[in-house]
Amino acid sequence: MKRLLLLAAIPVVFAGCATTSGVPEGPKLSHTPVLDKLDSPWDMAFLSDGTMFFTEKCLGLSVRRANGNVSKILGMKDAKGYGSTANDLFCEGQAGMAGVAVDPNFQNNRTVYVYSSSSMTAPGTNRVLRLRLNDTLTAVAERTDIVTDIPYKPRASDHPFGGPGAHNGGRIRFSPGDGYLYVTTGDTHNGEVPQSPTRIGGKVLRIDRDGKAAPGNGAPAGFDPRVYTYGHRNPQGITFRPGTNQPYTAENGPWHSDEVTALVPGGNAGWDPRPNVGGRGACPDNYCGYSPNQMGAMDPKERAAFMPMTDTRTYPNAMRPAWNNDGLSQGMFGATFLAGPQWKGWNGKLAVGFGGIGIHGTPVGNRIDILDIAADGKSAKRTTVNLPMPAARFRSLVQGPDGSLYVATDEGAIARLTPN
Numbered sequence: 454m455k456r457l458l459l460l461a462a463i464p465v466v467f468a469g470c471a472t473t474s475g476v477p478e479g480p481k482l483s484h485t486p487v488l489d490k491l492d493s494p495w496d497m498a499f500l501s502d503g504t505m506f507f508t509e510k511c512l513g514l515s516v517r518r519a520n521g522n523v524s525k526i527l528g529m530k531d532a533k534g535y536g537s538t539a540n541d542l543f544c545e546g547q548a549g550m551a552g553v554a555v556d557p558n559f560q561n562n563r564t565v566y567v568y569s570s571s572s573m574t575a576p577g578t579n580r581v582l583r584l585r586l587n588d589t590l591t592a593v594a595e596r597t598d599i600v601t602d603i604p605y606k607p608r609a610s611d612h613p614f615g616g617p618g619a620h621n622g623g624r625i626r627f628s629p630g631d632g633y634l635y636v637t638t639g640d641t642h643n644g645e646v647p648q649s650p651t652r653i654g655g656k657v658l659r660i661d662r663d664g665k666a667a668p669g670n671g672a673p674a675g676f677d678p679r680v681y682t683y684g685h686r687n688p689q690g691i692t693f694r695p696g697t698n699q700p701y702t703a704e705n706g707p708w709h710s711d712e713v714t715a716l717v718p719g720g721n722a723g724w725d726p727r728p729n730v731g732g733r734g735a736c737p738d739n740y741c742g743y744s745p746n747q748m749g750a751m752d753p754k755e756r757a758a759f760m761p762m763t764d765t766r767t768y769p770n771a772m773r774p775a776w777n778n779d780g781l782s783q784g785m786f787g788a789t790f791l792a793g794p795q796w797k798g799w800n801g802k803l804a805v806g807f808g809g810i811g812i813h814g815t816p817v818g819n820r821i822d823i824l825d826i827a828a829d830g831k832s833a834k835r836t837t838v839n840l841p842m843p844a845a846r847f848r849s850l851v852q853g854p855d856g857s858l859y860v861a862t863d864e865g866a867i868a869r870l871t872p873n
């Protein structure tokens with residue numbers, strides 16, 4: 454590890470190791486389709502033999518065996534052909550079935566976890582479901598909802614900017630370090646939620662496999678003990694840095710400043726869209742997340758000054774982002790640290806995927822970037838991957854057990870990007 458650090462620190466010594474970005478050179482990638490014609494694939498999780506669980510936002514949970522056969526395991530209301538069906542699970546807007554994670558003890562308990570919207574509690578919440586599967590991985594043997602109170606945006610009338618299901622969060626990952634489950638939740642276009650001590654949207658939760666608060670979360674007194682970090686907008690990426698296992702989030706910005714942030718226990722990510730905070734006045738429907746009305750032609754710097762993703766003036770101790778996508782919002786949906794010598798200069802670097810569609814003057818962001826993040830998590834250099842496939846809206850990035858990077862796209866595909 455020390456030798457690798459040295460290589461990264463003095464790349465100029467090694468001809469060909471450095472690029473103009475300052476990020477060491479990585480491998481060439483080849484592209485192999487894995488599944489296509491899927492319906493909004495949202496996330497994947499692997500067993501060591503290559504078995505891949507995957508979710509589709511408006512259908513449910515399926516599994517692809519290493520031999521390529523696919524079984525549909527748990528379908529939501531009206532989904533066809535699933536071994537099990539749950540009529541309370543639904544999709545709407547950005548919400549539906551989202552993240553999936555495999556229990557670290559899967560070989561003994563055949564258990565996976567999914568994040569899904571559910572109508573079981575009116576007017577709808579997001580839940581984390583613990584699912585024990587049958588022997589053939591074709592149906593659910595036992596379902597236990599271990600988190601039932603993650604906010605969901607039920608109505609378009611909450612404010613003028615987005616529909617139901619917006620800012621829904623949804624990534625779930627077990628830390629390879631402490632073994633706890635980390636859950637990202639969105640602000641649901643509700644101004645009170647991100648800084649609320651008791652409403653668990655706009656947060657990263659850190660829980661055990663029963664949904665109980667993990668020890669050492671460090672949130673301030675009066676906070677729900679499941680809260681690990683708060684003051685998030687809509688994080689849809691969480692990943693753990695090789696070596697330290699420090700968690701990092703990737704989250705969308707409000708027409709400016711997507712952020713990658715190194716998390717610390719009890720940290721405030723600094724997003725507070727309430728009225729009368731940070732020198733703002735009132736806002737439509739008490740949500741200043743797009744304040745002032747940014748339909749105008751202000752550039753991202755002006756927007757950021759009005760509605761910062763990290764309000765360090767109001768919250769001087771807020772966690773600063775390592776990187777803010779050069780002040781742009783381009784739909785940063787997922788992130789994963791790359792690990793292994795096959796990644797060459799990108800070993801230990803962060804891959805982030807973008808799926809922005811270019812609304813409100815924000816440039817299209819269909820790409821994958823590699824971030825070389827400083828050891829202290831406070832700055833980063835960036836290079837952009839030369840994709841061996843057409844530009845796509847990347848919803849999920851996961852490194853598989855074969856060491857390749859698997860991507861899910863809003864175009865309905867899951868594909869393997871193999872370094873060579």
Ligand SMILES: [Ca+2]
Pocket residue numbers: 684712714722723724762763764772774
């Ligand atoms: Ca922030």
